[in-house]
Structures are given as structure tokens and as C-alpha cells.
Amino acid sequence: MTFTPELERDLRPLSESEAEVYIASTCFKTGPPGPVGLEIERIVHDATDSSRAVPVAEVRAAAAPAGEVLPHGAAITFEPGGQLEVSSACRPDLPSLIEAMRADVKTIDEHFYAAGLTFGPLALDGFRPPVRTLYESRYAAMEQHFDRSGPSGRTMMCSTASLQVCLDAGFTGAGPQSAVQRWARLHHLAPVLTAMFANSPFRQGAPSGWRSARQGVWLGTDPSRTAPVPVTEDPPAAWARYAMDALVLCIPSSDGSWSAPNGLTMRGWLRGEGPRPATMQDVEYHLTTLFPFIRPRGFLELRVIDTQAGGDWETAAAVTAALVEDEKAADLAAAACAPVTALPRPMATA
Template structure:
């Protein structure tokens, strides 16, 4: 999220809050694809993370991008922290450890998504290379310790940094040392939202396995294929997880709101000031708990939208649905992750088949998948087979969904072309982490510095 909102429209009831989500309903012909991806900046000469300040810093890269793109500058306490394309809908932001994020514009098809990503990466290289800065696509920093990571000057991150150690042992690693690719998708009704949330939540561990790409910590294998996914299991139980309540009868906008109301808030923003309210849930806020503690203590639509952005379930609901289970990765994966979910979600018949695939999975089975996939990825046991078997079924459905969409590129290829790296991996029975580990134990001879050259954007 590029900037925190300040909409002062008052919100007073659960129905008010549910209506903000319901406002996302769109006709199918208006469905769009929003792709987000993060990457780690590093100094080419010594492979250390880039700081915020300085000639080789995040600030210098942002200011270089500002000159090229002419996007609106976003500041926090006088520091540039992002750029916004208000006309097109895209944005650039920075995560706590300097991860450089493109939040893509809402686009009609995956060919446009891939062009957007490639154009962005070309602009980043144009700015970064003269500075001696490179960017790496991977799910977790492979060589840097938590203490090595810079801290970005964003007020919300100061509050989160103080709070995270109180609610989990790995929250700071999530903030400072992980990176993701995610896609944001639309829904047409409450029923369509519920179906997509359920399919997304059930299959999120499968996507995590397909895209697992964080097998190293501080220079050596960590025993996991997606340590990024493992980090999420011990970050903050109040606001993370697979949301079993989404599978209960009657799940809809109000049920999501009821869950969100009882999650502690991080902050309330008034003007340019961020107030730490980590001891208060949004429900308590609505019941007057912040009177006398902050100015304008009645909750607003801006407060609610900011709160929604601080919830981190595997699938997140706003006016759209965010698929959040994938590790960061090389550029082909930036196109493949949205391709997987668009194929599954944007054809009603395929979405129904995807639901048929997962609807008899029990709460315990879904939890076991989520617990097992970080370590074993595609090799995770499931019923009489493995996650690889489920992944092949899901990808076959997605390919059919993309074929039915029939969105053609300039070269008359449909969107299935963007799933090619996933198909290749599944044919070999390997996640990106498996490939990395093979190289580490083989041609790299344990030298992880090779990753910065071979996996740089």
C-alpha cells in the first residue's frame, strides 16, 4: 500500500463497515488484475543491503524513478517513501527493510501485467545501475542477518517494529527480510467473494509450494523451502492465518468485518501524525476507547481502510481480494503468480471446479497443509499423495480458465504462456527452492554470492 488514507467519512456500525467491502462488487466485464511484487536492493560491489540515505540508497532510487515517471511524490515527515500514478492507478512503495515494491495498476489481462512488470524493471535498472545498485527477486534475504537490514523512515513501521516482538518471534523477520509477489482480484457479489475467498484460502498453501523460493538464511540452507511462509506462522496470530471461519455457513462481508473488528489496531493517523494504538481493537475504538487519547476520536472510513491494510491473513479482503501466499522470485514468476489465480478465479465454471477440488478438505487438513508446506513444499504429504498432485490439478484448471478467457497478445498467444515456468517446475517436481538448493550444493559449491548475479533482475 503506497499511502495511508485520511478519508474522514464517519463509520458507526458493522453495516457501515460491511458496505465498504460490498462496494467492491463489479460486473464480470469490469474485473481487473492488480499485481504487486517486491525486491531487495543491494550494493553491487559488496552485496550488502542498500540503506535509505546516501548515493546508493533507497531514497536515491526513488528520486531517480520520480524523474523518469513523473509520478506524485509521497512523503512521511519530509522523507520520500513512495510514488503514486494517480491517473493509472499504480504506485511504488518501500517495505520496512527497503524492499522496493511495485503495486501495479488494475489491468485487463496478463499480457498487460507482464509488460507493466518488464517496463518497471527496465526503469529500475536505468536508475539503479549507474548508482551501483542491483535488485534481487527471492522470498527472503539469503545472506543478510536481521541486524544488517536498514530501517525505512515510515511512521507506521516504527509502530509495527515496537509491537511485533510482543506477539510473535518472527514478525521482525517478516517485516525486514521477506519479499512477495501477490495478485489482487475482483468479485461480482457477496456469494462470488465468499467462493473466491474459500478457494483462495484452501489453495494458498499449494501456491506457496509452487512458488517456494526462500531456502536460505544468513548464508546457508535453513531447512525450509519457503522460510517466508514459516515466518508467517509465528508473526501475529491475531491478524494472520487461514481464517477457518471463512468456510462456515453464512460467511460474507459482515463476518469478515466482525473478525477484523477484534484485531488490535496499529495506528490512527490524524493529519501527518501517527498515534500508536496497538492496545486497542477497532471495535473498542468504535465504542469510544480512544476519547481523550487522540484528536478527532470518532472512527472514520480512512481509519477503517488503514486498519484493513494491517491485517495479514493468507487471503485478504478489501474492495478486492488479495492472494498473499507466494514468495518473491525472478521476473517470469511475476507474471506466473497472477496467471495461476486469474485462470482459477475469472471463469465461473473453472472456479466451481476449483471449489469441487477443495470443498471436502477439513479444517485440520487445511491447517496441516499450511504447517507442512513451508518445509516440504511440493513434497508435502496430502491424503494418498502429495501437494505436487494437487498443484498439477490446480494448474490444469488454471490453464483451462486462461484458455477460455482467450485474451491474446500481439503475437496471438493467449494468457497460458505466462504459466510456462510453473508448468516446467511441476513437470520436474521442483519448486524454485529445489532448484536453488541443487545449485547451492552443485555448481555454486556453497557460494551464495552467486545468487546475486544469477537471480538479479
């Protein structure tokens, strides 16, 4: 192997302060608002037997004729329980995103229909038990980690589907359409958007008591990585603290065993508490295992909306974008939602 300066940077032991600065400086890439992206997760069923679990291999085979990238730029990936995810290319505005995504979703629908498969209309598979059929080391370690605190983790991995709206972080500073404003705005909207588009009322074949049982499952899964990031006047620093204090989900290893010690945080690992020194590569991987309400990835990824039946994703995407991009709409929504967003978050029982 030929070592480059970049590779040496990725593999050398990293200090706690270096990691914190890196996380804060790279996850918020400020710029003019406008670009938008979308990720649609969908739960797959056999068209003739909705009770049959459809393994990832069968889902992958149904999607194969479409290629890895769809005609209008969307990418296809697969979740541990056989869910399909269609992730758009970044588009300059909402109308062009919807037009492109509508065409790519239609392509996928046609291939799955031809394979005898269909997509469930709800965001939580409330009738089939969670079964992991993606056998990668990452997912085995995830399953082991989540099992320590109850069954919600397996359900989250294998039986849930969300609609993720991705928006530009915004301008520098603290004024209109700044990253500070948009970060706060999205967090205040999150519970309202969850309620507006709740689409998962069932759990284990019966009404769950939640309009979004999917969100209930997520709230019951390792809060160090699924709870909302605190809203402060310094979002990059708040995110860096959150990421550093989150539990380590897995430690990539060449021997195939990716299990992380119970209770190990990224901060603890960087302080020497892990099985080996942590590197930049480890920090970057750790960031992909964090799933808060809004996740900064250079852009802001809103993760609280249930997947929608049919083409209803278009409405959810349009409402979300409008309530962040349009100043007047955002201010009116913030004022209307203040009594709700100020309430304490309920404890999860799912």
C-alpha cells in the same frame, strides 16, 4: 481548517455498529470479473557486496529518475527494510497487465543497474539481519507492537518480499464467479499457490526447513492480522468481524508517538477502551494494517505468494488468475487440491 461534511464524518466518534457496517459494505465492491493488478516486492542488494544493507534512502535515490509513476502506470513505494514495491495500475485483463508490468519492471531494472544495485532472487533475505531504515512513526509503532511477541515481526517488515495478485471481487449473489465463490476459491488455492511458488528456503544463513520461510515468518507474526479470514457464506460480515477483533497496531497522533496499548482491539477501542474515541479515519487506517492471506480492498488481494526471481512473476500471476477466472480450470484445481486444503494449518516455528 475548513470542515466539510466528509471531514466531520471522518473525525467524529464512531460507534461499534457503524464501523462494522462500514467495513462490510466498502471492502467488497462487486462487479464483473476480469480486471487484474499486481504488486511485486523486491529485496535490494549492492551489486558488488550482497552482504551490505542498502538503506531506504539509497533505494529511493536509485528509483528517483523513474519518477513516482512509471511509464505504464505502475507506482513505486518502499518497505521498512529497503525493499522496493512496484504496484501496477489496474488492467482490464491479464495480457495487458503483463505487457505493461513487463515494461515498467524493465525501466526499474535499468535505473537500479545504473545505480550499482540489484534485486535478490529470493523472497526472504536469509543472510542479512533485519534492519529498519524507514523512520516513519507508523513503522516505529509497528516494530514496537511486533516485538512484544518475538522476532518474526521485524523480519517480516524488513526482510521479506511477496508477489500480490489482485482480482476483482466478482458478482453479487452466490453463483458462478460471485464474490462468495471467488473468496472461497482463493482461500482454498492459497496453500497450494504458496507451495507451487515457494522461493525462500533459507533463514539466518542456513536451510530453514521451510520451502517458503517467508510464509513461516508471516505465520509467526500477530495472527490477529495475518491469519486467514474464516471462509463463510457471508464474506463481508466475516471480514468485518476479523477486522474488528484484530489488535490495533498503532494510533496516529500529532505528537509523533503512535504506540497503541497492548492488547487493544479495534472493537475494544470503539467500545471506549482506547486513549481517545475512535473515528472513521482510525477505522480506515486500521484496515491498512491488516495482512491476511486474502485481503479485501474493494478487490481481492492474494498475499501468500513469494516474490519470484527475474521474470518468473509472469507465470505466477498467470496461473493464479487462470485458476480463479477460468471455471473449468478452477473446478479441476479445487478437486485436485481438496486433500491438501482440507488439512489443518501447521503451527509456525519461524
